[in-house]
Amino acid sequence: MSEPFCVSCQSERDEGDLKSCSGCSSVRYCSKKCQTEHWKIHKPMCRQLQPDEVWGIKLLCDRELAARPPSSEPDIARRIQHILLKKNHPVFSRGDLCPATQAYGFPLLMFSDGMHLGRQTEGSQNQPAVYLRIEVGNGLAPVDWQTLDPDTCIVVRRDCKPLTREAMEACYAFHSMLLHDVYGYPEYDGWTPFRENITRAAFQLFYRKYYEDQNELGRKQFKPVFRPL
Numbered sequence: 001m002s003e004p005f006c007v008s009c010q011s012e013r014d015e016g017d018l019k020s021c022s023g024c025s026s027v028r029y030c031s032k033k034c035q036t037e038h039w040k041i042h043k044p045m046c047r048q049l050q051p052d053e054v055w056g057i058k059l060l061c062d063r064e065l066a067a068r069p070p071s072s073e074p075d076i077a078r079r080i081q082h083i084l085l086k087k088n089h090p091v092f093s094r095g096d097l098c099p100a101t102q103a104y105g106f107p108l109l110m111f112s113d114g115m116h117l118g119r120q121t122e123g124s125q126n127q128p129a130v131y132l133r134i135e136v137g138n139g140l141a142p143v144d145w146q147t148l149d150p151d152t153c154i155v156v157r158r159d160c161k162p163l164t165r166e167a168m169e170a171c172y173a174f175h176s177m178l179l180h181d182v183y184g185y186p187e188y189d190g191w192t193p194f195r196e197n198i199t200r201a202a203f204q205l206f207y208r209k210y211y212e213d214q215n216e217l218g219r220k221q222f223k224p225v226f227r228p229l
Contacts, residue, residue: 007042008034010226024048026162041221044082045162056091056156057168058083061113063123064152076128076172080165083154090116091154096133100178101171103136103195104203106229107158108171114151115144124151131175136198139183166222167229170207177206204228 005012007027018028021035023046029035045055060068060079071078085091091111101108110132113119129150133141140146157163178197185191207229214222 004028005227006030006034008038008223021046038223041164041166041223045164047084049084052087054085054087054156054160055162055164056083056085056089056154057081057163057165059110059126059129059153059155059168061124061126061129061150061152063121066123076169077165079126079128080168082165085154085156087160089154089156091156095154095156097158098132100134100136100175100198101132102158103198104174105200106167106171106203108132108163109156109158111154112145112150113153114149117151119151120149121151124149126150126153128172129153131172131179134175134179136195139179139194166211167207170210170229173210174203174206 004015004018006018006029008029011030013030017030019030019035020026020028021042025048026045027038027042029038049055058081060081065075065079068078089111091109094116095109095111096115098108098110110129112126112129114124114126126149130141130145132155133145133150135141155163155168182194182197187193208225211222211225215224
């Protein structure tokens with residue numbers, strides 16, 4: 001059973017004031033207006049899930065990105081696709097735990113065609129995947145992730161909760177900010193230790209602002225959020 005709040009406006013309501021989505025029963029709304037406004041976000045994931053299924057993300061490599069039709073969306077958004085997975089997918093048994101995302105309370109597992117299957121072909125670069133794989137202590141991905149190309153990757157939440165495109169993009173944006181604004185400033189000069197910038201509080205403040213900024217840019221799928229991802 002989902003929590004007693006409207007997934008669109010995120011206001012808390014009495015159980016009797018909320019109506020479940022008839023297509024999947026996984027989200028609830030307080031009004032037809034809220035359901036209509038949220039449809040663009042919810043539509044790709046509106047499906048009755050089986051107990052062994054989970055929503056994850058397919059993170060496209062450069063080769064697959066180049067093959068996609070042109071779009072006004074940012075490149076990172078064009079790389080991110082919803083994918084329905086079985087819980088026996090190798091991402092759950094062989095995927096790498098992304099240590100930075102674990103540190104800020106959003107643990108992600110990532111399975112790479114390049115790293116785990118040895119698929120090294122032309123155009124298999126995937127910078128967002130490398131960014132997601134950074135270590136907390138130094139901001140660097142493992143050497144093999146830096147020297148070999150990840151190719152296309154599958155990403156899931158370790159807790160098996162649905163992983164949305166918007167949340168995946170916010171994680172990448174947070175890592176980009178860390179690499180640009182945090183790592184590289186030596187702690188011995190008095191800068192805050194790296195680990196103190198990679199916390200649940202820091203991430204929550206960042207993604208709330210990121211959603212607001214993207215919504216103001218006209219990307220209505222980024223509705224302002226008032227609850228943790």
